[in-house]
Amino acid sequence: MEGLERIRYWLKEQGYDGIILSRRDNYTWITKGNTNHVVQNCEVGVAALFIRENTVDIIADSSDSARIAKEQNSLEGNRVLVHWYESMEEFLADYLKNLNVVSDTGVAGTRNVQKELVTLRMQLTEEDLKNYQMIGAQCAGIVEQICKEAKPGQRENEIANRLRILCIEKGISPDCVLVGADDRILNYRHPMPTDKRIEKSLLCVLGGEKRGLNISLTRMVYFAPVPEELQEKYEKLRYIFACMQLVMKEGMSYSEYFGKIEKLYEEAGYKDEWKLHHQGGPTGYGCREFIVKPSTKGCIHAGQAYAWNPTITGVKCEETTFLGKDGLLTFTRTKEWPRKTIATPYGDFDVADILQR
Template identity: 30%
Template sequence: METRELDVKLAAAGDLLREHRLEALLIQRVPNFAWATCGASAYVNTASDESVASLLLTPTGRHLITNNNEAPRLEQDEGLTAQGWEFHITEWHEVSEKIDALSHGLQLGADCPYPGALDLRRAFPRLRMNLLPQEQARMKSLAGMCAEAMDRAIRSVQPGMTEHEIAARLGAEALRQGVLPIVNLIATDDRVTSFRHPLPTSKVMEKYAMLVLCGRRHGLVCSVTRLIHFGRLPEDLRRRAQAVAEIDAAMIAATRPGQRVNQVFRTGLAAYAKAGFPNEWRMHHQGGPAGYEPREFVATDETQDLVRVGQAYAWNPTITGAKSEDTIMIGPERNETLTAMADWPAIEVSIDGQKVSRPAVLEIL
């Protein structure tokens, strides 16, 4: 962490307070804690987004309030004392009282519902989605790890494995690199066509599998999907895989600085229609900007946000039985596919004279 990153984020928090005529800001959600501390982890239960520590920005200081069993790790592993946060350590049942004492008499805003505070939760995705150079470097590193984990896991899949076994492979490959698999979805055979969000089951794989990973490290989240088929892909499924690759390519090509997110969304809808699947977009959201959540928000026809250099996006168009998903980063001259995998079969799509490479289904013949 460079001082500059923290300074920029503190300035953004100050601007948020001034915009709403507030004096203090309370941060208690895991993604926002990670953003504000340049990547620190403040969770225990990965199924909850409630942080085990609170950050409080006031006119007189930067406070971190936590209990006595969390403080040592936050100080030592996360280095937050060195980052300049003033620790207030309480017993587990006294945290709220300490927050109230420190914020007493101040006009308070918070990133989640809190008594007496203005709810600012909707402001944070827009703060988080514009990645600073240090965050861009961390996202690229994370994406490389997620791509490697996916590549190793999916190439180890064999007919006869259960979805639980496949999920265990994918999760282990992510964790081996220090990446937390916060989404680990597996579908095989008919379940690929039945479910867009397939939690793994004891079903035994026969020929076809889809693996979906959202991995978290230093607070950031990267997303990637790949599919594998044993034997030649049936022609109808090949047509669907080709179509979803063309839709994804169109959306990636349209995600350029100065474009509005809803323009990209509309490009995707037009691509669905052109591919002969005009209503499939209604079956699942199409993705959006990535950052400290798998999607900082989901793109719709109403989303007016501008695409900017340094942002990351994960589009995820689906057609029943097929899906395309990678995490990309917006560069000044071109987009970079961060989760690309060497030697993975590709579908090359031509969009306005440029080639956009999208992953094909891996066929094991």
């Protein structure tokens, strides 16, 4: 079922007359890749969709109305112009008068149903899946290229900027770029890049978005033999990560799933390490649609994408995967990066190695 069809079915089921969508993520989801923003680092765009049972209006002010209606209007919505000097809030309040309308922002006093929309958009279509495979391969290829080109003596910021450039060249928005070297990998779970020079080790993380779909992955490099203690940690983490991927099944509650994560850390001898960094969660049209916690409600479902990212101090595993009816698909796996097959009680799973240079 396509996004527009899902929205309309949901509106009818809930008894609403319509919905206003103005968040960038929802606009891109419902239009299959269109955008409604001008400023890059904003959550809400400059155009809104007003979706009803049989109509779609595309509402924007005079600065962007013509462009959006012609170039970012795959739903062929009716153009509704608001003058730039008028209040959009007041316009919508009048436009929606006497209608039972909800929205993804709470604009004009409407009920904010963003949480419900996240649930609606998490189930990926065949087109989403095809796009995800392409975007995942591109993101993984970029990160792995960066890691193979990096040299001791380079600054973290040099690596990060090169990564951003390669992403932008392929139309990928590098929303999260983490680059850490040596002791900063040991000290910080989120090593924002600095001018520190690489000595022996490098961690590179990308959260990239293209066509609304989000990819997350991590790769590690060592410019010397990997220390025995660190390799031991990584082997234990790889086992945790492989189990986290393979234990997922349709209908498993997130609370049960997280209980298994806690047990895996404890069995590995790192009982409290999960408390030092989140473990990830479902992804798709949000970097994480939500972070899974011990108290998270809801269930794992086939047909959805996941980005789990367990850590033990100094090492991290992270990929973006898809739980299909016939098994697990890794969007961020390439043939160019060394991997090791990890045997678990739930089956075997290939996990990225630390690249030794």
